[in-house]
Amino acid sequence: MIEVRNLTKKYGDHYAIEDLNFTIEKGKIYGFLGPNGAGKSTTMNIITGCLAATAGEVTIDGHDIFEEPTEAKKLIGYLPELPPVYLDRTIREYLKFVAEAKGVAKADIKAQIEKAMEYTKITDYQDRLIKNLSKGYRQRVGIAQALIGDPELIILDEPTVGLDPQQIIEIRDLISSLRGEHTVILSSHILSEVQAICEIIMIISRGHMVAVDTPDNLEHLFEGMTTVELLMEGSQAVVEAALKDLENVSSLMAEEEEDGVTKVVLTSETDDERTLCRNIFTIARALDLPILQMKTDKASLEDIFIELTNSETDEDEEEASEVPELISSDPGKEEDTSESGL
Secondary structure (H helix, E strand, O other): EEEEEEEEEEOOOEEEEEEEEEEEOOOOOEEEEOOOOOHHHHHHHHHHHOOOOOEOOOOOOOEEEOOOOOHHOEEEEEEOOOOOOOOOEEEHHHHHHHHHHHHOOOOOOOOOHHHHHHHHHHHHHHHHHHOOHHHHHHHHHHEEEOOOOOOOEEEEOOOOOOOOOHHHHHHHHHHOOOOOOEEEEEEEEOHHHHHHHHOOEEEEEEEEEEEOOOHHHOOOOOOOEEEEEEEEEHHHHHHHHHHHHHHHHHHEEEOOHHHHHHHHEEHHHOHHHHHHHHHHHHHHHHHOEEEEEEEHHHHHHHHHHHHHHHOOOHHHHHHHHHHHHEEEEOOOOOOOOOOOOO
16 A cells, blocks of 8 residues: 655754655554654655655555655545644535545535545534534544545544543544545554554654554563562662662663652563562662552553663664564564564
């Protein structure tokens, strides 16, 4: 469906993205994750033809987005983070405008509008001005405009941001219903949302793709890892210094809170929780750092995200050696993690 090869975008001496390579298969829902500034929006804007690339190729169903933009864009429906709706138009008027702008045949416009409204459950509100709709229904209108023209690829950028819990559930169900009939790329900061909806997860960090795999395979990648959350009496500097030499700790984040208490979240490359906790207690007792609270858990998608996006350094040689091990050649295939990077 989509082939991205060596995609690069450079601003002066800064690379927003560099040498991205990935494939999007037809009919699946993909989650696109990354910290702020990682390159998600840049990538999506290039794929949709809204932004030129410095180098690389993007083909959508065989059409090059740079050389055949008209044909490629006909295959794309795009919902930016802020829905591009016209507030002083009714839903039907706005969708008619979108259909005409997309070049939908005049004879097909009415049917396209009816289908999009039915899919997004906004038919009963079609004659209401968009400015009088709740944020959740404006998001539905935004998704409806992305569906006009029946594009094969739907790209959704933070579609549930700012919604209440009930609206989030409704939009998630709507996105899930697109599976099979459309290919979906969903960008979101809500990791539980991505895990619940998406079949493949792509994680980008500092302009580089650091993982492309199924949620299950990503969790298998981090089997044997344990996360420990601590509340300790002591300053952040003292606590960090005390724990930094713990064996098998791959990441450690500390934040000083009120009354001289420091919150610590550390990830260890071991599943021996008892030994890990004993070592922490030993260090705390020796340095007179009372532990007020401790809990352990196995690695979650959030832990995996933090590990992958924090572990990458600015050293080019380290990026080159680490990144290939984290990207599956066949995301749909379970792999033996003892024999491969996954």
